[in-house]
Amino acid sequence: MHYRISSTNPSSRLLEVDFLLTAISSSTVDLQLPAWRPGRYEIQNFAKNIQRFEIFDQTGKPLAFQKITKDRWRVQTEGVSELVARYTYYSNTINAGTSYADDRLLYINPVNLCLFTDDRLQEECTLELTIPDDWQVACGMKQTASNILTASDFYELVDCPLIASPDLQHLPYEIDNTVFHVWINGNIKPDWERIRHDFSRFSETQIRLFGEFPEKDYHFLTLILPTAHYHGVEHRNSTMLVLGPNDEGEGLYTDLLGVSSHELFHTWNIIRIRPTELLPYDFTRETYFTTCFVAEGVTTYYGDLLLRRANVFTDAAYWKELQVLLKRHFEPSGRSFQSLTESSWDLWLDGYDKGVPNRKVSVYYKGATVALILDLHIRRKWNHARSLDDVMRIMWERFGKPFVGYTLEDYRAITEEVAGEPLGWYYERCIFGNEPLEPLLNEYLAFVGLQLEYDATDLVSAPSVLLVQHDDKAGLQNRHQWLGVQP
Structure with a gap:
């Protein structure tokens, strides 16, 4: 052809x-x-x-x-x-x-x-x-x-x-045996030394998490527009990024880092670690699946977290992004009626539209929130000797590397294997249920010296979410372990 x-x-x-x-x-x-x-x-x-x-x-x-x-x-x-x-x-x-x-x-x-x-x-x-x-x-x-x-x-x-x-700007860098390419088209003058430093760091951090990179080369294809845009799409050995406005300065660079880290993580999680329903793709019709909270939620959680682990984000930069993530779940849809699996299934119906109030949840933002809960639960039980990192490594070895599809039952079995216990409570409350998650989330945020608070008392009116730090000694130590940074 x-x-x-x-x-x-x-x-x-x-x-x-x-x-x-x-x-x-x-x-x-x-x-x-x-x-x-x-x-x-x-x-x-x-x-x-x-x-x-x-x-x-x-x-x-x-x-x-x-x-x-x-x-x-x-x-x-x-x-x-x-x-x-x-x-x-x-x-x-x-x-x-x-x-x-x-x-x-x-x-x-x-x-x-x-x-x-x-x-x-x-x-x-x-x-x-x-x-x-x-x-x-x-x-x-x-x-x-x-x-x-x-x-x-x-x-x-x-x-x-x-x-x-004719206007493409290009920077290559190499990690292990993979050559990465940053391509930028738009009316800006990139700080290439900063890009090389930061992109190399988060790329290496992601590769170390999984132990290997699935491709021989990788391309960040970036269009910078004069108007407001923030969009990225994952691909086999590339990502397509469209950002703007081109005069936004530091905010534009933060957006570039965030979406690039998110999309790079997809090289493992969805490009290769793929739900069985999507193997192979059927481009003629809807292909329903219930695990988009793994594909997008876990990826959203790790996108910013790994920028902090790579020392590309400071603590302050990471807290800002985490607070935005939590706001995007709890403020518009913290009381929604659908579960994560129901909203994953209904992506094909209205998953990318505003939709009916209090009906659906975001597989990105609630998915990332429950990934955070699971990660902190495993870390608390095993004193950081095990974590969600282990879940994703096993998913890579058993499903991504051999490129065979996984089911919701497969993902659940691996999370319980890593946790060393049944996780019925987690799946019923976080994945299959629709109960408000603030009390459960705060139980685990306390483990790392954080707390989710509201600036109003009436939770039904969807007040503003605040992420507050409480730097007790134990919480601070656990936070350093979680973020993978030196105190």
């Missing part, structure tokens, strides 16, 4: 795509466009962005076809060995999961606009870009020529976004 993408009139925001399919031996071929993308579990209907759609044989003769679903076309191919689907894709939105073109940028998420056939997902794919000779290309795919990228199969293709531009 071969794809050619160009943008001959960038101001129109139209991308021109040619999809070449060879070695056809059947009388009909179904061409499918993905309906959603990994990392965002909602139907996005990319087909709505297709403006013009035509199909030809190898001689240029039009082929008969019929649209049989909203994003699937059946082509009459009897006697034809090759076909070309030629279409235009409207790309007028920039976030970390879209595609976009202007006169100095070609930004592509292949999952938006690359067709596939069901029985050839395992075949090699090539992606050819029609771009000027002086443009650079940043992507996790292998570059076989200046403008041609190669993927081992369709799954790799759609897990490798790209930025092509």
Whole structure:
């Protein structure tokens, strides 16, 4: 399967795509466009962005076809060995999961606009870009020529976004045998020495937690915009980041660190340590699963925590981010009716919308809150000799490294194995239940000299959350152990 993408009139925001399919031996071929993308579990209907759609044989003769679903076309191919689907894709939105073109940028998420056939997902794919000779290309795919990228199969293709531009800024750094690349496109002058120092530290800290890195290289693909943005999406050996505004200074850099650490942790947790329901991805329909609190909640918990362990964040910077995380759960949804497993299942319904008040919880923020409770419970019982780190290492060894899917029961069994006891109370209260978590959380925060407080007495009115430090000697010692820093 071969794809050619160009943008001959960038101001129109139209991308021109040619999809070449060879070695056809059947009388009909179904061409499918993905309906959603990994990392965002909602139907996005990319087909709505297709403006013009035509199909030809190898001689240029039009082929008969019929649209049989909203994003699937059946082509009459009897006697034809090759076909070309030629279409235009409207790309007028920039976030970390879209595609976009202007006169100095070609930004592509292949999952938006690359067709596939069901029985050839395992075949090699090539992606050819029609771009000027002086443009650079940043992507996790292998570059076989200046403008041609190669993927081992369709799954790799759609897990490798790209930025092509004459304005790309680039910094490589190396940890063990992995080369990391920071790519930045935008109207800023990065402090490359600071980026090298901080990114090296948190990358190494994450690698030490798991013991190894799953890829030979990794790319932080970053678009900095003049307007407010904060979005990142994980991929096989890269992450796509869109941040702004470009004049925000220190706040922009803090956002860059936070989202980069979060997305890098995903290289293990969801890219490889993946729920069984998502192996392999089915791009045609919803794929329901109950464990997004592991995929996103645990990752959200570790994203900022590992920046503190790496001494990239100070205590004050980490407390600020932790307080924001807790506010985002307890203030809008601390009294919501759904459990974490119910809200994970309903991601496909309204997980990314504001939705009905007090209905759902965030798999990110409540998921991170209950990950904190579990980590501190294990640490308190074992005097820090065991922790959630051990859970994630075992998940990597048993499920991520061999790349086999895990179930909710698998995750529960490993947490109980590490805790050395049944955790029925934890799962009933934190995962399957919907009770308010302030008393339970404060029981464990006290272990590390912290407390969650409110600045009002009426909890029903969702007052503001405050994270308060109580520096008793035992709490301070446990806090240092938890954060992995020297007193």
